[in-house]
Amino acid sequence: MDFGFDPDEEAYRQALRQFALKSLAPHYQGDDKAARLRPGLVADMAHMGLTGLRIREEYGGQEAGAVVAGIAAEEVSRADFNAAYVIVITALISDVIERNASTAQRASWLPPIASGETLPALCVTEPGHGTDAAQLEMRAVRDGEQWRLDGEKTSITLGMSADTAIVLARTGGEGARGVSVFYVDLDEHHVKRTQFDDLGARSIGRASLYFDGLPVPADRMIGGIGEGFVSVMEGFDYSRAIIGLACLGAAQVSLDEALQWARDRQAFGQPIGQFQGVSFPLAEYATYLRGARHVCYEALWRKDKGMPHSTEAAMAKFWAPKLAVEVIHQCLLTFGHLAYSTESPIGQRLRDVIGLEIGDGTAQVSKLVISRQLLGREFAS
Numbered sequence: 001m002d003f004g005f006d007p008d009e010e011a012y013r014q015a016l017r018q019f020a021l022k023s024l025a026p027h028y029q030g031d032d033k034a035a036r037l038r039p040g041l042v043a044d045m046a047h048m049g050l051t052g053l054r055i056r057e058e059y060g061g062q063e064a065g066a067v068v069a070g071i072a073a074e075e076v077s078r079a080d081f082n083a084a085y086v087i088v089i090t091a092l093i094s095d096v097i098e099r100n101a102s103t104a105q106r107a108s109w110l111p112p113i114a115s116g117e118t119l120p121a122l123c124v125t126e127p128g129h130g131t132d133a134a135q136l137e138m139r140a141v142r143d144g145e146q147w148r149l150d151g152e153k154t155s156i157t158l159g160m161s162a163d164t165a166i167v168l169a170r171t172g173g174e175g176a177r178g179v180s181v182f183y184v185d186l187d188e189h190h191v192k193r194t195q196f197d198d199l200g201a202r203s204i205g206r207a208s209l210y211f212d213g214l215p216v217p218a219d220r221m222i223g224g225i226g227e228g229f230v231s232v233m234e235g236f237d238y239s240r241a242i243i244g245l246a247c248l249g250a251a252q253v254s255l256d257e258a259l260q261w262a263r264d265r266q267a268f269g270q271p272i273g274q275f276q277g278v279s280f281p282l283a284e285y286a287t288y289l290r291g292a293r294h295v296c297y298e299a300l301w302r303k304d305k306g307m308p309h310s311t312e313a314a315m316a317k318f319w320a321p322k323l324a325v326e327v328i329h330q331c332l333l334t335f336g337h338l339a340y341s342t343e344s345p346i347g348q349r350l351r352d353v354i355g356l357e358i359g360d361g362t363a364q365v366s367k368l369v370i371s372r373q374l375l376g377r378e379f380a381s
């Protein structure tokens with residue numbers, strides 16, 4: 001058994017930490033205030049290979065393992081939690097394309113994602129269907145040689161900036177088997193966008209997208225008719241552990257800052273870290289963080305080994321965001337009044353991580369997956 005990163009992974013982690021400190025951290029709070037994806041961010045991340053982590057080298061990607069993608073999410077989120085969304089989305093979408101698209105589709109679609117020229121989004125959620133996504137209503141109707149998409153997708157990460165999207169739409173009857181998947185250009189003449197005024201993660205521009213007869217060439221369908229739902233959901237297994245590590249990165253950097261504050265801040269003539277009322281909560285959360293981090297990396301390690309990892313990924317997704325909220329809240333309290341100001345990044349991290357308690361599926365969905373594995377499918381409602 002080996003709990004460490006290998007020398008290459010460790011060197012990569014160090015290099016990313018330097019990049020993130022220099023190029024991402026200085027913009028974290030300003031981008032939140034501006035509430036828009038900073039021009040140049042995706043290009044900077046692409047330059048570091050962060051938009052092509054899971055894309056093969058022949059398509060301009062890094063061909064990195066899942067563990068390495070987890071390292072990237074963790075390190076980037078220490079500096080700028082919201083920049084980690086770019087890693088999560090590009091890795092998830094390139095995985096879906098890699099596993100399900102034809103050779104010609106992969107060769108055409110993956111290089112621009114790896115280079116940062118194209119920013120993709122994932123359109124599953126609708127106003128009437130979130131957790132019960134298999135009931136989605138957006139229609140794709142055949143129109144000669146092409147399809148036309150009509151309907152509304154909502155809560156789309158990077159929705160205001162994305163150039164392309166994987167869109168799930170109904171081409172057949174009820175349920176998951178009636179759903180197909182398309183990779184579309186978000187042509188402004190047929191897709192209108194409105195941004196949410198969000199509590200956190202404001203720079204990712206979460207948006208509703210209104211499709212008004214968007215024409216989609218037939219060769220933009222991924223897989224066969226009615227094969228879309230399962231192929232995208234399989235990708236979520238993997239992205240859930242990456243999301244977990246993004247949340248834990250934001251929590252760990254907050255804990256590191258709180259520990260330093262506990263050494264430096266004096267009260268009653270001594271450092272506050274000498275009060276067990278201050279040090280014990282930090283000790284407890286350091287322990288929980290380590291446990292949750294192991295679960296996330298185990299899921300990714302299993303994925304790299306070709307082993308089942310749905311249960312571990314579900315554990316990561318339900319535990320890590322929830323734990324990150326608790327840790328960051330405790331760190332804010334450890335700082336006292338100073339961290340209640342928007343001048344501190346801690347309050348923003350707290351707002352930001354809450355979003356990923358919901359995004360990519362709530363804790364309840366993850367617990368359904370875990371329960372099903374523990375008890376058997378007949379116990380899952």
Ligand SMILES: Cc1cc2nc3c(=O)[nH]c(=O)nc-3n(C[C@H](O)[C@H](O)[C@H](O)COP(=O)(O)OP(=O)(O)OC[C@H]3O[C@@H](n4cnc5c(N)ncnc54)[C@H](O)[C@@H]3O)c2cc1C
Nearest residue numbers: 122123124125130131155156157355358359360361362364
């Ligand atoms: C920051 C963020 C980013 C997102 N990014 C994207 C994106 O890029 N693309 C995209 O398509 N969507 C995205 N989403 C949407 C997200 O996937 C949905 O919000 C999520 O699936 C839950 O759906 P809902 O919000 O409609 O809640 P609902 O499904 O209405 O659920 C409401 C509550 O009921 C609970 N619940 C529902 N069903 C059950 C059940 N069977 N058992 C127990 N409890 C249940 C839920 O856990 C939740 O607490 C994002 C959301 C957020 C917050």
